[in-house]
Amino acid sequence: MREDFPRPPASGDGAEFWDFARRGELRVQRCAACGLHRYFPRPRCSNCQSALCDWALCAGTGSVYTFTICHPPVLPAFAAKVPYNVVVVELDEGPFIVSNLVDCENEEIRVGMPVEVCFVEIDEALTVPQFRPRARSA
Amino acid sequence: MLPETPPQRRATIVGIGQTEFEKRIERSELALACDAIVHACEDCGIPVTEIDGITRYDVEQNTEWDVIYTLGIPHLNFFAGTPSGGGGVAGTIILAALAVESGQANTVVVYRSRKRGRLSGYGSGANEGGRPWAKVGTMLKGSQQYHLPFGLASPAQEMALIARRHMHVYGTRAEQFGMQAVVQRAHAASNPDAIMREAITLEEWRGSRMIADPLRLFDCSLENDGAVALVVTTAERARGLRQRPVHVLAGAQGEHPIHTQLPVYFTETGDFGGHETGGWSIGRRLFGSAGIGPGDVDVAMIFDHFTMAVPLTLEQYGFCGVGEGGAFIESGATQWPGGQLPVNTHGGSNGEAFIHGFNHLPEAVRQLRGTAVNQVDRCEVAFVNGSITDCAGAVLLGRSAT
Numbered sequence: 001m002r003e004d005f006p007r008p009p010a011s012g013d014g015a016e017f018w019d020f021a022r023r024g025e026l027r028v029q030r031c032a033a034c035g036l037h038r039y040f041p042r043p044r045c046s047n048c049q050s051a052l053c054d055w056a057l058c059a060g061t062g063s064v065y066t067f068t069i070c071h072p073p074v075l076p077a078f079a080a081k082v083p084y085n086v087v088v089v090e091l092d093e094g095p096f097i098v099s100n101l102v103d104c105e106n107e108e109i110r111v112g113m114p115v116e117v118c119f120v121e122i123d124e125a126l127t128v129p130q131f132r133p134r135a136r137s138a
Numbered sequence: 139m140l141p142e143t144p145p146q147r148r149a150t151i152v153g154i155g156q157t158e159f160e161k162r163i164e165r166s167e168l169a170l171a172c173d174a175i176v177h178a179c180e181d182c183g184i185p186v187t188e189i190d191g192i193t194r195y196d197v198e199q200n201t202e203w204d205v206i207y208t209l210g211i212p213h214l215n216f217f218a219g220t221p222s223g224g225g226g227v228a229g230t231i232i233l234a235a236l237a238v239e240s241g242q243a244n245t246v247v248v249y250r251s252r253k254r255g256r257l258s259g260y261g262s263g264a265n266e267g268g269r270p271w272a273k274v275g276t277m278l279k280g281s282q283q284y285h286l287p288f289g290l291a292s293p294a295q296e297m298a299l300i301a302r303r304h305m306h307v308y309g310t311r312a313e314q315f316g317m318q319a320v321v322q323r324a325h326a327a328s329n330p331d332a333i334m335r336e337a338i339t340l341e342e343w344r345g346s347r348m349i350a351d352p353l354r355l356f357d358c359s360l361e362n363d364g365a366v367a368l369v370v371t372t373a374e375r376a377r378g379l380r381q382r383p384v385h386v387l388a389g390a391q392g393e394h395p396i397h398t399q400l401p402v403y404f405t406e407t408g409d410f411g412g413h414e415t416g417g418w419s420i421g422r423r424l425f426g427s428a429g430i431g432p433g434d435v436d437v438a439m440i441f442d443h444f445t446m447a448v449p450l451t452l453e454q455y456g457f458c459g460v461g462e463g464g465a466f467i468e469s470g471a472t473q474w475p476g477g478q479l480p481v482n483t484h485g486g487s488n489g490e491a492f493i494h495g496f497n498h499l500p501e502a503v504r505q506l507r508g509t510a511v512n513q514v515d516r517c518e519v520a521f522v523n524g525s526i527t528d529c530a531g532a533v534l535l536g537r538s539a540t
Contacts, residue, residue, distance in 0.1 A: 003276070004276065006275075006276050006286035006287055007276050007277065008278055008287065009278060012280075014284070040281060040283075040284040066300070066303040067299070068298035068302060068353075069350070070295055070350055074289060074291065081289070083348075088299055098284055098285050128288065130288075
């Protein structure tokens with residue numbers, strides 16, 4: 001296990017999200033009452049306040065809403081990766097998710113570019129959902 | 139501030155105090171806090187022992203009991219904190235003014251002491267000096283788990299995401315953030331209290347290294363040590379003191395589900411799609427309660443942890459049109475002298491110092507007293523805000539009571 005990597009807690013509102021990611025699934029909460037997809041995980045719907053939800057499998061597609069290229073100073077776990085990108089992806093289901101874009105030069109990143117999810121294993125305990133460019137017609 | 143307050147109880151700022159601002163000061167944060175408080179009391183002539191209220195940021199590490207124990211303040215009638223980060227610039231003054239006007243306290247001291255120089259970390263706690271975000275460790279809590287495993291950790295990186303979206307929607311250019319950096323460094327060059335005493339050119343801004351694209355080093359606030367304090371009391375107590383009182387005309391705060399939850403920032407309040415973001419409702423309440431408009435403001439001290447916050451704040455509070463903040467800066471409007479709304483005339487957080495935005499308040503007071511280094515002519519009304527994201531707020535200060 002990578003000792004230096006910032007790690008989600010094993011329990012709490014986000015535990016299921018990370019469990020699904022480890023299995024290669026991007027799932028977000030979907031309100032059982034009003035149907036709103038929400039991310040990040042929270043115990044109630046911010047639209048109708050219902051506590052009931054299921055974990056909906058996302059198509060994994062979306063587009064880059066905004067991005068930055070990070071240079072030092074960065075967290076120690078990322079020091080070897082600079083300059084690296086951080087993107088906010090607007091998922092086709094509606095929610096926004098902070099992630100990274102892979103298989104893409106930093107200079108090629110544009111707001112609005114279509115992307116699709118992929119899963120990158122940090123170590124045996126943690127897999128993070130990241131994104132890669134997707135052909136516009138896909 | 140409160141509509142029914144009799145004139146003699148209305149809140150005024152009578153004393154300002156600050157330490158030196160340096161990259162590294164050897165004294166403790168508590169020592170700096172007490173130095174600033176003592177200076178603020180000396181400035182107005184109110185004895186330290188007369189203080190009966192304290193308001194502070196809740197991230198302030200020097201508590202009210204630290205302060206009263208150290209300074210021998212015999213009794214506090216009122217104490218309160220304001221949550222989160224830079225929003226405390228306005229929130230602490232609003233709390234102090236409410237305490238004074240409601241009669242909960244008569245003389246409230248408000249302070250911020252901070253050691254953020256690179257060598258000044260003195261504890262492992264996030265707010266115990268140094269960079270809070272760099273001390274997060276590997277056991278994440280709450281919403282951190284949706285950012286940090288992707289390398290999104292520092293405020294510069296978060297603000298870069300907001301800046302990039304603003305550029306995309308409105309055509310704002312990174313150079314326009316740079317122009318504000320240049321303006322503020324020019325202001326700092328004539329301010330003997332400023333850490334950065336050399337003006338910069340846009341070319342030098344362009345040559346400063348990238349921190350979080352589109353934000354460069356010269357867009358960032360300084361990492362330094364220092365403390366600032368103010369004394370707030372009633373108009374009646376203010377009479378006959380050493381300094382002309384500055385009146386708290388209005389204050390408004392707002393909290394929105396944003397900032398530490400960046401995805402929500404965009405969905406709920408900040409998508410820049412032309413609809414109102416968080417600051418709009420604060421601005422409307424602020425100017426509405428003062429009975430004046432943005433056009434009546436003579437000088438603005440804008441929370442500028444990063445220069446991109448300046449155009450966004452100008453838009454949110456109605457000093458220019460939506461999406462026009464970059465062009466407003468490019469027109470020269472924010473510079474002193476000559477600009478229609480000089481912004482951060484002390485040099486701001488990239489020029490004078492970054493005391494969590496709190497050094498903007500004494501500069502607004504100096505402008506209204508008529509004693510600023512870069513003095514705005516006939517300065518009657520000053521705007522001061524804290525934060526553009528979480529727990530934001532702003533106050534309007536006046537040379538006259540109305």
